[in-house]
Amino acid sequence: MWDPAQYSRFRDERKRPFFDLLARVDVESPTQVADLGCGTGDLTRLLARRWPSAQVYGVDASSEMVEAARRGPALASPRFEVADLADWRAPALLDVLVSNAALHWLPDHEALLGRLVAKLAPGGVLAFQVPANFEAPSHRRVDEVRALPRFASVLKPVRRRPVEALPVYASWLFGLGLTVEAWETTYLHVLPGEDAVLAWLLGTTLRPVLAALGPEASRDFVETLRPLLRESYPAQPYGTPFPFTRRFVVARRVT
Incomplete structure (x- = not known):
C-alpha cells in the first residue's frame, strides 16, 4: 500500500x-530504543546517532517501507523489522x-497505550505524535468524494483515522502510572509544486483509499478530488x- 518515494516527497515537512x-525526551543513556512506524528509517537513524550505545529498533507494518529503510546507510544502522505496530514484541523492556505519525492508523487507542506502556522499563519514556487534521478542508474534501455513489460502497470498510483529544x-496515561506532558501544534507548511496538497495526501491519507479502489477507480477518484483541493488550497506564487x-x-x- 505504501510508496516510500511518494511519502518522502515532503520529507522536510514530515521531519519537523x-x-x-x-x-x-529527556533520557541520557538508554540501552533499548524503538521507533514504531519507522517508515523509510531516516528518523530512526537519528535516534541511533543520538544514542550510539543503544540498541535501536525500527518497526513498520509496510514491507516496502522497511525494505527502503534497510537500503539506507549501514553506519549507525538500527535493526529494522516488519511487524504489526500493535503486536510487536520488544526483545527487552524499552527505555x-x-x-511519529503512525498510531492514528491503529484502532482502540486506550488498549493500545496499555500495550505500549507494558513495553517500557521503569523510568522509560513513551513519546508519540499523531496528526489532528481530520476536520481540515483536505480531509473534508476526501470525505466528500468518498461519499459519491460510485465510490461509497467500496470505501465503506476503509475507516477514517480520528485521534483522541489530549x-x-x-487521563489514560496518568491512570497507567505515568507522568504526562502533552501539547498541540499547528504548522503552516508552504508546499512547492503543482497540486501540492494532493501530492501530500497521496503519500499518506489516500493510500488505503486508493488501494481499496483499484487502478481505474483510483484515477477517477484522484481526478475528482483534484479540483476540490485546488479550490480549498489555492496555489500562491510562493507555494501552497x-x-x-x-x-x-x-x-x-x-515505576
Missing part, C-alpha cells in the same frame, strides 16, 4: 514534528519508545499554504 517531539490521552495540526504526548513510566 519528529524533532519537536524528540526535543522533549525510549517513539512513534485530555483523553493524558497548508496548515497542519498535530498532537504530541511525552509520558514517563514512574
Whole structure:
C-alpha cells in the first residue's frame, strides 16, 4: 500500500514534528530504543546517532517501507523489522519508545497505550505524535468524494483515522502510572509544486483509499478530488499554504 518515494516527497515537512517531539525526551543513556512506524528509517537513524550505545529498533507494518529503510546507510544502522505496530514484541523492556505519525492508523487507542506502556522499563519514556487534521478542508474534501455513489460502497470498510483529544490521552496515561506532558501544534507548511496538497495526501491519507479502489477507480477518484483541493488550497506564487495540526504526548513510566 505504501510508496516510500511518494511519502518522502515532503520529507522536510514530515521531519519537523519528529524533532519537536524528540526535543522533549529527556533520557541520557538508554540501552533499548524503538521507533514504531519507522517508515523509510531516516528518523530512526537519528535516534541511533543520538544514542550510539543503544540498541535501536525500527518497526513498520509496510514491507516496502522497511525494505527502503534497510537500503539506507549501514553506519549507525538500527535493526529494522516488519511487524504489526500493535503486536510487536520488544526483545527487552524499552527505555525510549517513539512513534511519529503512525498510531492514528491503529484502532482502540486506550488498549493500545496499555500495550505500549507494558513495553517500557521503569523510568522509560513513551513519546508519540499523531496528526489532528481530520476536520481540515483536505480531509473534508476526501470525505466528500468518498461519499459519491460510485465510490461509497467500496470505501465503506476503509475507516477514517480520528485521534483522541489530549485530555483523553493524558487521563489514560496518568491512570497507567505515568507522568504526562502533552501539547498541540499547528504548522503552516508552504508546499512547492503543482497540486501540492494532493501530492501530500497521496503519500499518506489516500493510500488505503486508493488501494481499496483499484487502478481505474483510483484515477477517477484522484481526478475528482483534484479540483476540490485546488479550490480549498489555492496555489500562491510562493507555494501552497497548508496548515497542519498535530498532537504530541511525552509520558514517563514512574515505576
